[in-house]
Amino acid sequence: MAKYTIGIDYGTESARALLLNLDTAEEVATAAMNYPHGVMDERLPNGMAIPPDWALQHPDDYIEVLKHIIPEVIKGIDKEEVIGIGIDFTSCTILPTKKNGTPLCDIDAYKNNPHAYVKLWKHHAxxxxANRLNEIARQRGESFLERYGGKISSEWVIPKVWQILNEAPEIYEAADRIMEATDWVIMMLTGNEKRNSCTAGYKAIWSKKEGYPSNEFFAALDPRLEHIVDEKLSRELYPVGTKAGGLTQAMAQMTGLKPGIAVAVGNVDAHVSVPAMGVTSPGKMVMIMGTSICHMVLSEQEIHVPGICGVVEDGIIPGLFGYEAGQSAVGDIFAWFVENCVPADYQEEAKTRNINIHTLLTEKASKLKPGQSGLLAIDWWNGNRSILVDADLSGVILGMTLLTKPEEIYRALIEATAYGTRTIIDDFNEHGVSVEELYACGGLPEKNKMLMQIYSDVSGLPIKVAKSSQTPALGAAMFGAVAAGKEQGGFESIFEAARKIPKLKDEEYKPIAANAAIYERLYQEYKTLHDYFGRGANDVMKRLKAIKKSYSDER
Ligand SMILES: Nc1ncnc2c1ncn2[C@@H]1O[C@H](COP(=O)(O)OP(=O)(O)O)[C@@H](O)[C@H]1O
Ligand SMILES: O=C(CO)[C@@H](O)[C@@H](O)COP(=O)(O)O
Structure with a gap:
């Protein structure tokens, strides 16, 4: 009898399911569904306006998608053959719930309060x-700061929860639990609140050696936060690959699966992608390239690298220190350009030729040489995650003239994101976490070869590409097989899974020397601007943002 597991990848706009044949390593079927409520960044379901920099989701969507995508991938196989499920999620994505897991936004008394909903990873309000937390942590000499590159991000658990407390204390009070969405879905699937140590490590300031920050630290932030860990989070955490429990009868009925099959503890999209590319050792940076990019590296040592998102022992692969850095907008910047800045004759040409605007712009931009447009951009359309860790920074395009063409701007934006990645690679190398090769997965490597060549030219490194178009879902399915265990037909460890399952494409991108030489000069210019706008020499971006905010405060 064949053995299968299912991986579910919860992305920003949609969830994807993948059915993995454990004997042949074949991805038998995939299915995707957009979240019915999408990303709520302007209005709540009742039409109420949401302030700027917010990004919410509806937790009911996470269950709704399962009703459709799981039955779709298991069509045609015997459900007895599916032995496990793993999930991965965008993170840090959190929600307030009652003790039994009921989300506060599903309770009439709270459904009109935006703080009762899921705060998506890219909620930047x-x-x-985050600024106050970092200030207080620095004053107190808190050792945890160093593990997180010197700063805690506004995207993470404690700043987000503190915002709830400041702006909606009644929601903080009513929440018995504040959960990562990945742990919440696992609770819904198994009936068990078994939180994973990966999200706690990267997003909630927990470490295997030191645990959470002390209650005194939380009290120094706000006396009402003193017992946040015991009252709203949990000190009981389980390493990735652990079985959280068996699939409940109700969920089995809803999805068409067999009750009791193994469900792995929750995980994160970027982190599951590392073994899903076959990477289980140092020196190789895995880039998950889509709306944003996450940069993941392993090392045998714990080194404090400034500006990264974090280093967590066992956070990606047991026995190694897992490092994460990232850019909070990449594909999102190109999407913004396509939606807002493309003239009618380009739209018309794309329509006549039946190609999408990205393809048209890329075709035109491919004819340009590095530096030929005279443009240089900074990629901070959604703030800067690494290495400045500042959501208040914004984007720049420099060098525009009356002759500047859309494809020149499009290429400059792609180059800007490549410089952002180069800044991160240099930061790791300079501090002793070596990056010698790049491994890419996600939507962008599939969609844009020019972009991949630019990344190789700008970084000066070769890039290998995943064969799977659903690498996170594949990784989640691999962890599902580890949770099921060898006896059930799964795997003994994630190392065994990473040896047997992943495949790479034959094509590999290699730097083109002539391009790399010009990009080196352009990158030096980028670095000068990066430090000028990003390190306090000129805080114009923050001043502009403050003026902008004064309008929304008036409302
Ligand atoms: N041909 C293209 N070139 C560059 N970017 C593209 C292209 N087509 C789509 N995109 C961008 O890809 C992003 C989606 O990437 P994908 O990996 O599919 O999504 P996600 O990050 O949500 O998993 C969008 O932000 C979109 O703007
Ligand atoms: O930050 C993380 C992981 O730590 C990601 O979940 C976040 O960047 C969202 O990724 P996507 O762009 O939705 O793939």
Missing amino acids: AQDE
């Missing part, structure tokens, strides 16, 4: 709280 807790920057004030």
Whole structure:
């Protein structure tokens, strides 16, 4: 009898399911569904306006998608053959719930309060709280700061929860639990609150050696936060690959699966992608390239690298220190350009030729040489995650003239994101976490070869590409097989899974020397601007943002 597992990848706009044949390593079927409520960044379901920099989701969507995508991938196989499920999620994505897991936004008394909903990873409205947290942590000499590159991001658990407390204390009070969405879905699937140590490590300031920050630290932030860990989070955490429990009868009925099959503890999209590319050793950076990019590296040592998102022992692969850095907008910047800045004759040409605007712009941009447009951009359309860790920074395009063409701007934006990645690679190398090769997965490597060549030219490194178009879902399915265990037909460890399952494409991108030489000069210019706008020499971006905010405060 064949053995299968299912991986579910919860992305920003949609969830994807993948059915993996454990004997042949074949991805038998995939299915995707957009979240019915999408990303709520302007209005709540009742039409109420949401302030700027917010990004919410509806937790009911996470269950709704399962009703459709799981039955779709298991069509045609015997459900007895599916032995496990793993999931991965965008993170840090959190929600307030009652003790039994009921989300507060599903309770009439709270459904009109935006703080009762899921705060998506790219909710950037807790920057004030993050700034205060960092200030207080620095004053107190808190050792945890170093593990997180010197700063805690506004995207993470504590700033987000503190924002709830500041702006909606009644929601903080009513929440018995504040959960990562990945742990919440696992609770819904198994009935068990078994939280994973990966999200706690990267997003909630927990470490295997030191645990959470002390209650005194939380009290120094706000006396009402003193017992946040025991009252709203949990000190009981389980390493990735652990079985969280068996699939409940109700969920089995809803999805068409067999009750009791193994469900792995929750995981994160970027982190599951590392073994899903076959990477289980140092020196190789895995880039998950889509709306944003996450940069993941392993090392045998714990080194404090400034500006990264974090280093967590066992956070990606057991026995190694897992490093994460990232850019909070990449594909999203190109999407913004396509939606807002493309003239009618380009739209018309794309329509006549039946190609999408990205393809048209890329075709035109491919004819340009590095530096030929005279443009240089900074990629901070959604703030800067690494290495400045500042959501209040914004984008720049420099060098525009009356002759500047859309494809020149499009290429400059792609180059800007490549410089952002180069800054991160240099930061790791300079601090002793070596990056010698790049491994790429996600939507962008599939969609844009020019972009991949630019990344190789700008970084000066070769790039290998995943064969799977659903690498996170594949990784989640691999962890599902580890949770099921060898006896059930799964795997003994994630190392065994990473040896047997992943495949790479034959094509590999290699730097083109002539391009790399010009990009080196352009990158030096980027670095000068990066430090000028990003390190306090000129805080114009923050001043502009403050003026902009004064309008929304008036409302
Ligand atoms: N041909 C293209 N070239 C560059 N970017 C593209 C192209 N087509 C789509 N995109 C961008 O890819 C992103 C989606 O990437 P994908 O990996 O599919 O999504 P996600 O990050 O949500 O998993 C969008 O932000 C979109 O703007
Ligand atoms: O930050 C993380 C992982 O730590 C990601 O979940 C976040 O960047 C969202 O990724 P996507 O762009 O939705 O693939």
